[in-house]
Amino acid sequence: MPELPEVETTLRGIEKALTGEQIVRLQVRESRLRWPIPDDLSERIAGRCIVSLKRRAKYILINLEHGSLIWHLGMSGSMRIVDGATKLRKHDHVDLQLNNGMLLRYNDPRRFGCLLWAEDALVHPLLATLGPEPLSEAFDGRYLHKKSRGRRVAVKPFIMDQKVVVGVGNIYASEALFLAGIRPARQASRISRARYEVLAEQIKLVLQGAIARGGTTLRDFSQADGRPGYFEQQLTVYGRHNQPCRQCGHAIRNKVIGQRASYYCPVCQP
DNA sequence: ACTGGCACCTGGGCGC
DNA sequence: TGCGCCCAGGTGCCAG
Incomplete structure (x- = not known):
């Protein structure tokens, strides 16, 4: 599904609901994405505040007070902001639960996406060797x-x-x-x-x-x-x-x- | 250092 | 209706 415009659209759609909010926990129903979601990820990020959201390439970076979530939508991933009463759909693998009762819900039928954590996302091996952003001046x-x-x-x-x-x-x-x-x-x-x-x-x-x-x-x-x-x-x-x-x-x-x-x-x- | 090919998955659409 | 086949917006890894 997502190329840069779809990732950017997703980012803009979730940015307001997430920025400044505190994470209660991460609920993982299916951890087998492209790489397994780390077992300790929920406890690692619980209680932390979301400082900002950025996009690098097709990755969504959710920057916390300390460290970042690195989230890729793969071929078939999508995100929605829902409340706790919203019924689950097939392939709703992950919920990022906020303290205001809202959730970021991740759906990914093919499970080619990934959700990782890094202290410094930009030097993570997946991001370190990427080329320039196409909408930047460096690209011509x-x-x-x-x-x-x-x-x-x-x-x-x-x-x-x-x-x-x-x-x-x-x-x-x-x-x-x-x-x-x-x-x-x-x-x-x-x-x-x-x-x-x-x-x-x-x-x-x-x-x-x-x-x-x-x-x-x-x-x-x-x-x-x-x-x-x-x-x-x-x-x-x-x-x-x-x-x-x-x-x-x-x-x-x-x-x-x-x-x-x-x-x-x-x-x-x- | 480059290159092409394969792998990871599920689901939808097609022809039989 | 069912089955088998092909296709799908990504990308890391492998052998050559």
Whole structure:
């Protein structure tokens, strides 16, 4: 489910309800996520206050007075703010219980997400080697061009590599490459600086546009208040195999690149 | 250092 | 209705 816009949407949806509140406990119904939720996590964080929430890449960081929760939604994770009387749904694996009676409830059918704790999240091994944030000034065409020298991979998996730039997943990679007019299978090292300038700009625009609309709901993603994201209507190529290109009318093609479905227009993306 | 392939899971949609 | 198959928005790890 979640790429950067969906994670950002989730963060914004839970931030107000959590910030400044005290944690009563963490109720874990299913600890077998991508990595097991540590047994002692609840006692470790009980009684602590939530100072702030941040996003780094696709991780949600819940900063406590001391230490942080590192929370990843995986492919199918979602979060809601509910009260204690709200009925459990299937795959509601974790509740973060607050002293005001509200809960942050985590649902994750496929259990590819994770919930970890670190004293200093940013130096945690999972976060330490991540590339720049796409919406930061550090990320631009010059950076992408330099980073791509000598890389034989296709440009699509290249921009989905979290060591290159974070937050770009399978949907927005296809979208940004379409908007930039670059074929997704093209070798990363064989793209000019000028075209990387356009690509970096389109990555920023497509992510910002998706955040503004609350992300994309294809199957099961929902915002923290239960509403879907509204970016699906804006998708130009993703999931539109054999449908006419919105720019030129040619049929959109579907090709597996780096084990992931990829969509492009053979005319607009030469 | 890079690269491609596999693994981890459940559920929905399809054809038979 | 049931079964088997394929697909799904992520990413760490492995061998080559």
